Amino acid sequence: xxxxxxxxxxxxxxxxxxxxxxxxxxxxxxxxxxxxxxxxxxxxxxxxxxxxxxxxxxxxxxxxxxxxxxxxxxxxxxxxxxxxxxxxxxxxxxxxxxxxxxxxxxxxxxxxxxxxxxxxxxxxxxxxxxxxxxxxxxxxxxxxxxxxxxxxxxxxxxxxxxxxxxxxxxxxxxxxxxxxxxxxxxxxxxxxxxxxxxxxxxxxxxxxxxxxxxxxxxxxxxxxxxxxxxxxxxxxxxxxxxxxxxxxxxxxxxxxxxxxxxxxxxxxxxxxxxxxxxxxxxxxxxxxxxxxxxxxxxxxxxxxxxxxxxxxxxxxxxxxxxxxxxxxxxxxxxxxxxxxxxxxxxxxxxxxxxxxxxxxxxxxxxxxxxxxxxxxxxxxxxx
Amino acid sequence: xxxxxxxxxxxxxxxxxxxxxxxxxxxxxxxxxxxxxxxxxxxxxxxxxxxxxxxxxxxxxxxxxxxxxxxxxxxxxxxxxxxxxxxxxxxxxxxxxxxxxxxxxxxxxxxxxxxxxxxxxxxxxxxxxxxxxxxxxxxxxxxxxxxxxxxxxxxxxxxxxxxxxxxxxxxxxxxxxxxxxxxxxxxxxxxxxxxxxxxxxxxxxxxxxxxxxxxxxxxxxxxxxxxxxxxxxxxxxxxxxxxxxxxxxxxxxxxxxxxxxxxxxxxxxxxxxxxxxxxxxxxxxxxxxxxxxxxxxxxxxxxxxxxxxxxxxxxxxxxxxxxxxxxxxxxxx
Numbered sequence: 175x176x177x178x179x180x181x182x183x184x185x186x187x188x189x190x191x192x193x194x195x196x197x198x199x200x201x202x203x204x205x206x207x208x209x210x211x212x213x214x215x216x217x218x219x220x221x222x223x224x225x226x227x228x229x230x231x232x233x234x235x236x237x238x239x240x241x242x243x244x245x246x247x248x249x250x251x252x253x254x255x256x257x258x259x260x261x262x263x264x265x266x267x268x269x270x271x272x273x274x275x276x277x278x279x280x281x282x283x284x285x286x287x288x289x290x291x292x293x294x295x296x297x298x299x300x301x302x303x304x305x306x307x308x309x310x311x312x313x314x315x316x317x318x319x320x321x322x323x324x325x326x327x328x329x330x331x332x333x334x335x336x337x338x339x340x341x342x343x344x345x346x347x348x349x350x351x352x353x354x355x356x357x358x359x360x361x362x363x364x365x366x367x368x369x370x371x372x373x374x375x376x377x378x379x380x381x382x383x384x385x386x387x388x389x390x391x392x393x394x395x396x397x398x399x400x401x402x403x404x405x406x407x408x409x410x411x412x413x414x415x416x417x418x419x420x421x422x423x424x425x426x427x428x429x430x431x432x433x434x435x436x437x438x439x440x441x442x443x444x445x446x447x448x449x450x451x452x453x454x455x456x457x458x459x460x461x462x463x464x465x466x467x468x469x470x471x472x473x474x475x476x477x478x479x480x481x482x483x484x485x486x487x488x489x490x491x492x493x494x495x496x497x498x499x500x501x502x503x504x505x506x507x508x509x510x511x512x513x514x515x516x517x518x519x520x521x522x523x524x525x526x527x528x529x530x531x532x533x534x535x536x537x538x539x540x541x542x543x544x545x546x547x548x549x550x551x552x553x554x555x556x557x
Numbered sequence: 558x559x560x561x562x563x564x565x566x567x568x569x570x571x572x573x574x575x576x577x578x579x580x581x582x583x584x585x586x587x588x589x590x591x592x593x594x595x596x597x598x599x600x601x602x603x604x605x606x607x608x609x610x611x612x613x614x615x616x617x618x619x620x621x622x623x624x625x626x627x628x629x630x631x632x633x634x635x636x637x638x639x640x641x642x643x644x645x646x647x648x649x650x651x652x653x654x655x656x657x658x659x660x661x662x663x664x665x666x667x668x669x670x671x672x673x674x675x676x677x678x679x680x681x682x683x684x685x686x687x688x689x690x691x692x693x694x695x696x697x698x699x700x701x702x703x704x705x706x707x708x709x710x711x712x713x714x715x716x717x718x719x720x721x722x723x724x725x726x727x728x729x730x731x732x733x734x735x736x737x738x739x740x741x742x743x744x745x746x747x748x749x750x751x752x753x754x755x756x757x758x759x760x761x762x763x764x765x766x767x768x769x770x771x772x773x774x775x776x777x778x779x780x781x782x783x784x785x786x787x788x789x790x791x792x793x794x795x796x797x798x799x800x801x802x803x804x805x806x807x808x809x810x811x812x813x814x815x816x817x818x819x820x821x822x823x824x825x826x827x828x829x830x831x832x833x834x835x836x837x838x839x840x841x842x843x844x845x846x847x848x849x850x851x852x853x854x855x856x857x858x859x860x861x862x863x864x865x866x867x868x869x870x871x872x873x874x875x876x877x878x879x880x881x882x883x884x885x886x887x888x889x890x
Contacts, residue, residue, distance in 0.1 A: 242747040242748070242749060243747055357844060358613075387612035387613055388612065388774065388775075388776070388815060388818040388819060389612065389814055389815065389818045391818065392817070392818040392820070395820070414747060414748065415748075416748070417819070417820040418820060420820065421820055422820075454749070455748060455749065458748050458749045458751070458752035459748055459752075459777070460751075460752070460755065460775075460777040460778050460780070460781040461777055462776060462777045462780060462803070462804050462816075462819060463804065464777075464780075464781065465801060466781060466782070466783060466784065466800045466801055467759060467781070467782070469756060469759070470752035470755055470756055470781070471752065472749060472750075472752035472753040472756055473749035473752070473753075474753075476719070476750075
């Protein structure tokens with residue numbers, strides 16, 4: 175279904191992605207985000223919701239994006255999707271390439287073609303994502319007939335198949351029900367079925383389980399995992415809940431104040447965080463294996479106002495390790511400096527702060543973080 | 558899931574709150590009734606924190622509100638410091654209820670947007686006719702971790718969610734309560750702020766000698782703050798357990814399902830209180846409705862251990878360990 179994008183060319187996409195080499199040589203990553211910035215114009219000034227984010231994602235991979243509210247993680251997801259574009263209320267700069275196609279350079283019509291076949295999205299609140307006066311069947315057949323050009327009968331058959339795929343019992347009967355007749359978990363399954371209707375290569379799930387109960391949350395996350403295995407799509411899982419992302423994502427990006435502060439393989443990130451913010455975030459989560467009444471390590475203060483973010487490292491005002499240089503220069507996102515090489519005290523403009531690739535030659539464990547005084551790595555408990 | 562039993566009730570002088578056979582029903586139109594809480598009993602010792610754990614629709618919030626008499630329960634008894642609250646005339650009820658304060662889920666909407674912090678915090682006492690001194694209000698604001706000089710003249714929209722929740726706690730504490738009922742007080746907050754508020758509640762409880770009922774759906778949060786945990790499902794009690802052993806020794810199939818649903822193990826966690834292998838997650842069953850709850854044990858439609866007996870006979874709470882009570886025919890035998 176994606177021939178229409180091939181004209182922009184897999185073969186040529188290698189030029190501008192020299193810093194983003196995929197592990198299996200010759201194959202460009204499915205998603206390339208390069209120095210993406212989303213500024214939202216407000217009466218108080220321009221809010222830098224996303225401020226220089228670069229990342230890549232391979233086909234079939236899962237990237238988790240975590241952060242507090244206001245960190246820019248949802249805006250990032252929507253800007254990648256192309257739901258947020260340059261207009262009267264916001265300015266987007268940088269590039270997003272989905273399968274070689276530059277999302278923000280496409281015409282509105284071409285972008286609409288991309289939604290569904292290229293990128294699908296699952297939103298947080300399944301009730302508001304569904305139209306209350308349309309039946310479940312219409313939600314699904316509408317895009318099948320529009321994108322896929324299926325006949326009425328074929329679209330209905332495919333819709334039934336999709337509902338079965340996402341584990342909805344009695345799919346034929348559900349097609350004629352309205353959203354309010356379904357439970358929250360069932361509604362979220364419908365939203366997922368809608369996103370999958372035209373077999374996207376990339377699924378962006380923005381807090382897909384936040385509105386759901388824990389037992390339902392597990393069902394939905396299991397479902398996403400199963401569908402990924404069956405359909406081979408890549409997933410960006412955006413969540414404020416670290417536990418939701420841990421164990422579901424291959425790599426995890428931690429966002430703070432519009433920027434990625436640490437990006438690493440999920441296991442490595444959670445086992446031994448290097449950025450003080452990642453460490454603090456992990457420490458503030460109550461754990462089931464801790465005895466009752468254990469004191470939690472809260473992070474003092476609040477995230478910065480993104481209309482006028484603080485100079486230097488944006489986490490410095492809340493950071494327990496912060497020193498004077500942190501307030502002067504922005505740390506650059508990059509791998510661990512080699513032995514002898516001190517922390518790079520670059521002028522810290524956002525462009526440098528953004529070279530991220532999880533699929534660097536270094537392999538799976540390639541970790542990048544933006545900090546002058548990182549948390550000491552935990553020595554692996556060997557002998 | 559029966560929980561109509563009272564085997565978990567304790568006796569003694571130091572019970573601050575005794576709730577017996579609480580029933581809450583709401584009319585739902587067309588002659589139907591929502592059975593929100595169906596015969597729940599619990600007690601709270603002086604200085605104790607009771608966690609009420611359950612998913613949406615299990616009746617945990619309705620139970621908390623019925624204890625506050627907001628609205629009064631359909632039937633059942635609520636004894637606060639030995640005084641029966643149900644059936645009291647409104648004026649007498651208001652006097653007694655001062656000793657019991659509530660913290661709600663959404664801190665921003667539970668504050669009047671047009672009032673300033675100084676008035677919000679002083680409001681409770683003003684209503685009771687004793688306008689508190691500026692010193693009193695300032696020290697209360699400081700004791701919930703805010704700077705009185707900064708927030709004094711602010712309105713709720715000028716504060717963050719975490720700050721608003723601190724103001725709500727200050728408002729409750731102004732009335733010098735004995736019991737604090739917290740209904741999902743941290744579920745709308747970010748993890749870092751959640752930790753601040755949980756720490757504040759712990760400190761406050763110790764400093765003011767409070768007892769607390771903590772209602773939430775997050776297992777780790779409830780375990781962290783509670784001494785004792787009551788698990789509810791569809792208006793009934795499944796299990797009452799000391800919180801220390803929640804993950805290791807919980808027996809009820811529903812508690813085990815909740816534990817199995819927590820994606821905890823992946824955070825590089827320790828293994829001290831790891832959920833024991835138990836009941837696997839259920840598939841895609843539609844959840845039963847509180848309009849028409851299943852007969853017998855209400856969890857049986859999702860329960861992997863269900864037998865014919867579960868449909869006919871409601872299990873009663875029975876003791877299975879020290880302070881550990883279970884309402885199930887088949888588990889823990």
